[in-house]
Amino acid sequence: MTKEDNQKESNSKNGEKDKSKKGDSDCDEANSEASKVPITIDPEEAKFSNAGGKSEHMVVNFTTKRMALKIRCGNALFRVEPTHMIIEPNKCRQLTINRMPGPIQTDKAIVQYIDIEKDAQDAKAAFKAADGAGTKIPHIKIKLVAAASGGRKMSREVLDE
Numbered sequence: 001m002t003k004e005d006n007q008k009e010s011n012s013k014n015g016e017k018d019k020s021k022k023g024d025s026d027c028d029e030a031n032s033e034a035s036k037v038p039i040t041i042d043p044e045e046a047k048f049s050n051a052g053g054k055s056e057h058m059v060v061n062f063t064t065k066r067m068a069l070k071i072r073c074g075n076a077l078f079r080v081e082p083t084h085m086i087i088e089p090n091k092c093r094q095l096t097i098n099r100m101p102g103p104i105q106t107d108k109a110i111v112q113y114i115d116i117e118k119d120a121q122d123a124k125a126a127f128k129a130a131d132g133a134g135t136k137i138p139h140i141k142i143k144l145v146a147a148a149s150g151g152r153k154m155s156r157e158v159l160d161e
Contacts, residue, residue, distance in 0.1 A: 038063045039087075039113045041095070045143040046109075048099040057095040057142065061087040065115040068123035070137075071095060073109040077102040078144060080109060084123035086116065099146060109142040 039061060046055035061067045067087050071080045079098045087093050097109060114137055116126045130137055 038065075038115075039067060039069070039111070039140060041111060041140055041142055045145060046097050046099075048144070048146045050102065050104050050146055050148055052099045052101040054099075055097045057097065058092050059085075059087060059095050059111070060092040061089060063115065064089045066118060066120070067113050068116045068120070068126040070112045070123065070127050071109060072112075073097075073107065073144070075105075075107045075144075076100075077105075077146075078107065078109065084127070086120070086123050097142070097144065099144070102146070104146050104148055106146070107144040109144055110139050111142065112137045112139045114138075 039059060042058045042060070043055075046057070048055065059069065066089060069085050069087065071083055071085075073080055077100045079100070081096045081098070085093055085095075095111075112127070114126060114130050114135070116123070120126055127137070
């Protein structure tokens with residue numbers, strides 16, 4: 001057990017009495033992470049060469065609710081698949097970002113998410129309804145980075161020989 005684990009254990013033992021006094025307003029550390037970020041994307045950044053390429057990402061729903069996602073990118077060099085998806089509670093789905101050949105630049109993809117009803121089957125319709133109702137839709141950004149595809153890099157030591 002690490003020093004941090006021992007401290008957490010002693011805090012949890014001491015905190016049991018305090019929690020009963022304070023009520024339900026305090027979240028424990030394990031639940032606070034999932035409540036802050038209902039959706040995670042791994043990796044959070046997509047790297048491409050200027051010749052184009054493909055980047056695959058895992059999107060995870062950490063909530064107990066079904067989530068609808070809408071993925072978009074305003075740059076014509078990038079394509080996302082799928083553009084809309086539904087993720088079941090505590091499940092994951094794959095997201096693919098393709099880049100066409102083009103100039104070196106940095107951009108972003110926006111992943112919007114909302115919780116939906118159990119019987120909802122169309123993520124696109126869920127977003128239209130949320131937009132029509134004036135609902136503020138939370139989002140996550142994926143950084144899209146394109147760099148020059150260079151050849152072999154040589155160290156200074158090899159050049160000096």
